Amino acid sequence: MKTTTAALPPSGDPGSGSPDDTALTSALTASRALLGVIARSLAPVMDTVTLPQFRVLVVLSNFGPLRMGDLAQHVGANQSSFSRFADRMVAGGLIARSASPGSRREVIISLTAEGARVYAEVTGARKKEIALVLEKLSDAELDAVRAGFEVFARAAGEPSADETLILGI
Amino acid sequence: MKTTTAALPPSGDPGSGSPDDTALTSALTASRALLGVIARSLAPVMDTVTLPQFRVLVVLSNFGPLRMGDLAQHVGANQSSFSRFADRMVAGGLIARSASPGSRREVIISLTAEGARVYAEVTGARKKEIALVLEKLSDAELDAVRAGFEVFARAAGEPSADETLILGI
DNA sequence: TGCAATATATGTACTATGACAAGTATGAAG
DNA sequence: CTTCATACTTGTCATAGTACATATATTGCA
Structure with a gap:
């Protein structure tokens, strides 16, 4: 029997870690901050392209x-769904179909200038957002950020393209 | 006339900043790394809930x-769309409708245990992913990460709830 | 009581995404 | 040249999300 399950109290962050993992806490907080950055950079184009479409870009x-x-x-x-999906993006002026030089049954999809612009708008905005944050910092703080982020990025490794595509970013 | 725009070459990162902003470069790289983390944490639930539904969670x-x-x-x-949207989430066992104690025309939406579990699964996975990265580091490196991320997060500020909701995270 | 305001639900319609099957054009192998 | 495989397109259908207008139920106030 599936009775309506009872309400649960709010929980901002479920479970606080051990007292010594301040680095984990900082990383989680920073991840939220970066998410804000990413979200803000993506927002302006969300009425031009859908998230699945942005993936393609x-x-x-x-x-x-x-x-x-x-x-x-x-x-x-x-694949069969994708043809009509592409139709919409072509209609939106974001991508272009062209014939393959090697084979007449192949269709090559490429970015249009508009598609490239939309992508650049997002990455540019992201860069600007981060720069905006960094310019508040002193030289010493900048150095701390650079060092910490470098270490983290190196340890985390570049996400595979397919991984980040989950979110369409 | 809107002729089909020509193909454009690939461009990983459009425009490189000035040579001295290594902090910006590091931050961008770290942001990609964190995106990978976030994406991986979200992937397992994406066949249970859609992104808009996860927003609600x-x-x-x-x-x-x-x-x-x-x-x-x-x-x-x-608002009028939302009623049927809620229907789907109720059907999925993620949220529950209940009567408001104060007014019989109000409907209170709360998480079910399953809805809370899905949310916790994602945040838990994110935490675990980050911990996994951090445990590769030496104490000195951990300290660098903690310091850098703390500075950045403080400067960036917490994103508003609405901002992060853009991505549904 | 009666009426206006509020909160939610429903009718209707449209777009996007996506799955599956079947069709068409092309290329390659014999 | 026939046949099979490849690459894309199209037919058909189902679901999710979202909007606008309208209906219903409830509350508060005159």
Whole structure:
């Protein structure tokens, strides 16, 4: 029997770690801060492109023109669905279909100038947002940020393209 | 005339900043790393809830039970649309409708245990992912990360709830 | 009581996404 | 040239999200 489950109290952060992992706490807080940055940078284009569509822009920006099927695979889409999905993006002026030089049955998808602009708008905004934060800092603080972030990024490694695509960023 | 715009070459990061802003570069790299973390933490639940639905879980986790209309406002949804949106989440066992003690026309939405579990799964995974990165580090490196992230988070400030909701995180 | 305001639910309609099957055009192998 | 595989397109259908207008229930106030 599936009775309506009872209400639960709010919980900002579930479970506080051991008292000595201040680095974990700091990392979580910083991750929220960076999320804010990312979200703000993405917001302005969200009425031009949907998140799944932005995924495509990311892939094409990083890999260059791709065959339709390969592109579908990269974003984890069904190939047959993807054709009409591409139609919408073509209609939106974000991508372009072109014939493959090698084979007439292949269709190459590439960014249009507009598609590239949308992508650049987001990454540019992200950069600007972060710069805005950093310019509040003293030289010593900047150095601390640089050192800490470098260490973390090195340890975390670059996320695979497919991983970040989950969010479409 | 809007002819099909030509293909553009790939561009990983558009525009490199001035040579001295290594902190900016580090921050951008770290932001990508954290994005990977966030994306990985979100991936497992993406077949249980959609991103808009996860937004609701986030809001309810942070604010506790809310009236339907207030909840709709928090996630930026049209009130009349939201009723059926809530239907789906109720059907999915993620939230529950209950009568307001004060007024019989008000409907209070609260997380079910399952809804709270899904939210906790994501935040828990995020925490675990970050811990996994940090445990590779030496004490000195941990200290650098803690210091750098603390400075950055303080300068960036907590993102507003509405801001992070853009991404549904 | 009666009326206006409030809170939610429903009718209707549209777009985006996405799955599956079937069709069409092209290329490659024999 | 026939046949099979490849690459994309199209038909069909189902679901999610969202909007606008309208209906229903409830409350508060005159």
